Amino acid sequence: MLFNSIDFAIFLPVVFGLYWFVLNKNLKVQNLLIVVASYVFYGSWDWRFLFLIVLSTGIDYSIGIALAEEDRKGRRKLLLWCSLLANLGILGFFKYYNFFIDNFITAFTFFGSRPDVRMLDIILPVGISFYTFQTLSYTLDVYQHKMTPTRDFVAFSAFVSFFPQLVAGPIEKASHLLPQFYKKRTFDYAFAVSGARIIVWGLFKKMVVADNAAIIVDGIFTNYEAQSSLALVLGAVLFAFQIYCDFSGYSDIAIGTGRLFGFDLMTNFLFPYLSPNISEFWKRWHISLSTWFRDYVYIPLGGSRISQAVALRNIAVVFLVSGFWHGANWTFIVWGGIHAMLYIPVFMKRKASTTLATTPHMAATLGKTLINFIIVTLAWVYFRSDSVGMANDYLIRMFSGGGKAAYFLISSKYMLITAISFGSILLLLAVETYAFRRQQKEVLLDSRLLLGLCLMILFVGALKNHANFIYFQF
Known part of the structure; x- marks a missing residue:
């Protein structure tokens, strides 16, 4: 269902009316309406992919609770890896399977042989990169003790599937969006x-x-x-x-x-x-993705705290991964590499500068x-x-x-x-x-x-x- 379609022009007022004028007295029912509406919204593309959202929701909800009940560092890390492998595994299969197989075949062809590996006719689920990163933010924050896991499955399902930003963001961190589903909401005209x-x-x-x-x-x-x-x-x-x-x-x-x-x-x-400059550009472009990579990739890798060499490596990793996140094609990786090369000189100049900035x-x-x-x-x-x-x-x-x-x-x-x-x-x-x-x-x-x-x-x-x-x- 496209935002600029007649379907959405009908869908939105119906959901809005039910939400504020029929179900406004019960927060849990309002959240349940959001879940149902979101599934209808997403299912309008292909209802079969709803199972992926339900699966991702169930995995991270369960792992969040398990993390809260587990104090042993090794077990906690194992639970985190279960979430990472499940979510990134689903994303990797649907988005990157044929890319890796094609490059695998090309590599062996270069040496004179061609392995018999089957390519699959895979349909990419709409928005899978967005809601996967959103659910991962929850598990990572719970693992790092930045937030308490929820036991409200309806609220968590609404957070994962919230239809306005489900298929193309913004990629919301759980610490910002999820708490909003716990609070009683009153209509604010302004x-x-x-x-x-x-x-x-x-x-x-x-x-x-x-x-x-x-x-x-x-x-x-x-x-x-x-x-x-x-x-x-x-x-x-x-x-x-x-x-x-x-x-x-x-x-x-x-x-x-x-x-x-x-x-x-x-x-x-x-x-x-x-x-x-390019540094300022990335503070203003796709902010939800750049902050996600900053918080969950760049900083865990060491950020700029260890040494300049490590910081430059981390910048390159973030931009290359960001490029690959956009699609299974070398064009996106090259695009990410170009931005890394453009960003690094600005970063080094900023780190080396000891003078006060002037307008x-x-x-x-x-x-x-x-x-x-x-x-x-x-x-x-x-x-x-x-x-x-x-x-x-x-x-x-x-x-x-x-x-x-x-x-x-x-x-x-x-x-x-x-x-x-x-x-x-x-x-x-x-x-x-x-x-x-x-x-x-x-x-x-x-x-x-x-x-x-x-x-x-x-x-x-x-x-x-x-x-x-x-x-x-x-």
């Missing part, structure tokens, strides 16, 4: 209205910016060998905004929907393309921001490409010139889509820059802008240029 405004902003980013940019991007990348350098540049730039608006748009809708039900979900994007001149900041955006955009080419070879070829053609085609000017239809894409991107940048300069944590829409965005959403909705959320594949 909080709900702020959620509705965030939903509109998310729909604008998804339906107006991302979905229209996707048409141009797909056309350019599919036939990139025939495109001009300008077309390839525009394809890369439009993809940068497509993936940002697609993913952050989903997060905004999730956060806003959570507020409609009285829940506070963490900010997942904080105007990342306005960052002056840079606005022109200098703008120049750094533009350079950082260009670098990030070039790295996105690997993320979008089908193979590393394709990405390399795309970049070579971008800088060397070549074809004469201009996909975005083929017909009046694509001229309209291009105009919508660039016009909406300019509006996006204007609104986000305004919020950024005022150090706001979210975009605050006034009534006139809100009305204008609603009209734009209805207009592009009539064009039916819809596309699935990119991060559903991760």
